[in-house]
Amino acid sequence: MAAFAVPFCASAFGITVPSIVKLLKYELFLSKKVKDGLASLQAELKSMHAFLGDVSSLAPDLQLGPQVKLQADEVSDLSHSIGTCLHSFVVRIESSKDVGKLVINHEIDTYIDDTRIKVKELRERHGPYPSRSSLESTCTQKLDPRILAKYKRESNPVGIAGAIADLTNMLSKDNHAMISIVGMGGIGNTTLAQAVYDKMKGDFDCGAFVPIGQRAGPEKVLKDIFDGLHMEIYGKEPKQLQLANQLQESLVHKRCLIVVDDIWDKETWTLIENVFEDSAGSKIITTTRNRKFAEEFGGIYEMKPLCTDDSRKLLRTKAKVKGHDTEFDILSDKILRKCVGVPMAITVIGSFLAKKQRSEWNREYDSIGFDEHEEDSAFEVITKVMRYSYIDLPYPTRNCFLYLSMFPKDHWIDKNMLIWRWVAEGLVPDELFETGGSYLNELIDRSMLQWAVSPRDVGQGGCRVHSLIFDLIRDLSSSQEQNFSTVLGMMQESTTRTRPTHRLAIHGTILGQNQNTSLNVGEVKSFYASTCTGAGSSFPPLQNFVELRVLDLQDCDLSVKEHLEDLKSKCLEYVGLLRTPVAELPDKIGHLKLLQTLDVTSTGISKLPPFVDELVTLRCLRAGTGTSMMGRVEKLTSLEELWLHSADKSPDFAVGLRKLSKMRVLVIHFEEIDNDMQETLVESLHELKKLRALQVWSDAEEKVRVGCWEGSVPSRQLRQLLLFGVILPRRMP
Structure with a gap:
């Protein structure tokens, strides 16, 4: 339904709910009554999110009362259900091709009326949403005992x-x-x-x-x-x-x-x-x-804890304090007594203070909850510091942080693919990759993520989660309060849930052990499976994931094609099959009108089927060694990231590339490249004004000499250039 889509500025209306943003893009499709109803609904959702934000940002030593906790659970579940249902209407509109316009408008209008009734009933049961100050006044002072004594580790940049x-x-x-x-x-x-x-x-x-x-x-x-x-x-x-x-x-x-x-x-x-x-x-x-x-x-x-001098030096470095500072020296004495030489605690609290104004430091230290009259263990100190760092995150970044619970411990995470997952899930309100990148940088700056290059390819940037912080993420995301994700195949696996499952991950499981068949996955938005093997008899059938937006199967040895044939969700925006054997993509992938990311790297697929160039909403396409594209790349004008092997086999690739004006990351491989193709390729690259990373590989018998690049570069935005089998001219700007 591209004909109905019109430009829409979400910020002008204060919209923060991605599903409503997407719906309102179809302004010509929607009736005035429906648009007015959506405006009213988005105001209610903003109130819901404000309340949930206040709840999740309470200090770690405050315990919600049972009634407020019940209210928060119900509000969270209703908010999630509204977002999921509105997203399904987006899929309906995209698939309608101008058929059933009146029917879809009527169904949306009816849904808005039904939702108003549910909101009214919720308010009658619990009253209005309490303010932040009201929440704090009714909480009890109690630290969750399950979290104590678990967080033990951080890097040590000084004193060694x-x-x-x-x-x-x-x-x-x-x-x-x-x-x-x-x-x-x-x-x-x-x-x-x-x-x-x-x-x-x-x-x-x-x-x-x-x-x-x-x-x-x-x-x-x-x-x-x-x-x-x-x-x-x-x-x-x-x-x-x-x-x-x-x-x-x-x-x-x-x-x-x-x-x-x-x-x-x-x-x-x-x-x-x-x-x-x-x-x-x-x-x-x-x-x-x-x-x-x-x-x-x-x-x-x-290893021994840091001495006092080295601890102070580390804290000073992380807090970005230069020169003599009496106020800092007084505060650092109190901090270091509690951190007892553990670098993780010092690093996190130092990074935390660096984000604050100097005038706020003493107040922020008091708010962390250290008791000057108790001897906390190092574990308790780290827990308090990290929990407070979490609640200090901006609300959208918190959900992106919790999303890391889906991955295995000590896992290297590709930066770009993580951001594309966040976008597909609706965790980035404006759906911009750059916004997702700012969330990632925020987490790294706060020492809650560690930057790491790929163990397989030095050209790829990514991150790792420190084991202590990972434990915090897993604990928060699986708690009854957050109900963010369910992870199976690990020590804490459990399939008994009283609330809907929103995100499901299965790690290192030998399938066929009947541990997953009881799961209700009807509301799951993200499904991630890693290193799963076996016949798949107990693998949750993909036909049951009716609202799935992110499907990510990595290093899985099972009958993937048969599973993909069972796909019923039309909401998919991300399909990843990294290092998961599959001979060919099923035709159902071609019917995914909202698909933004497709990763078939190291799958064994030799040729991308012709329908791929009809996936016009694709923003990221990765096809690695051994996989070529038979379709025409110029049709994929939404692409921002492309990894393509044997690009010379794709029809008119070098010419069509210039039409991909949104391209930021381009990794291309050529088996053969003649002089005419070289010149055409360079001309096309000059048209990609947003290009930030470029890798060009050539397997030709003789090294390719790109003389037509002399005196110029493809893009002024370029930050990374890697060439293999390609020789540049001597004079570059």
């Missing part, structure tokens, strides 16, 4: 010079082939390991820094070591023994420096020790929280 020298000295001795850095989470184990690795790696033939985490199996550990060493694995899907033998044979005459970060089990230590036992002169650094196991496999370096 002596530790680096000590550990370097230990590794220089012949009697230490393996040394384990042992300490509680947040004390700086990983930071020290990284610093020593950076200092010493030049003295070795090869090196790798390999983070593994709690649930890493032996095959994954070995593959991660191969990736870290940039070594190729031979054979089709080799098993553990074959991988170990390959690695041993490759390293037998090499001195290697290997860091294996965050080991949790004895079996991993044994595996690493056996693999590297014949690699003469190699050194291995591990980090762990388990001293008992570490002592069995070599030397120990035990």
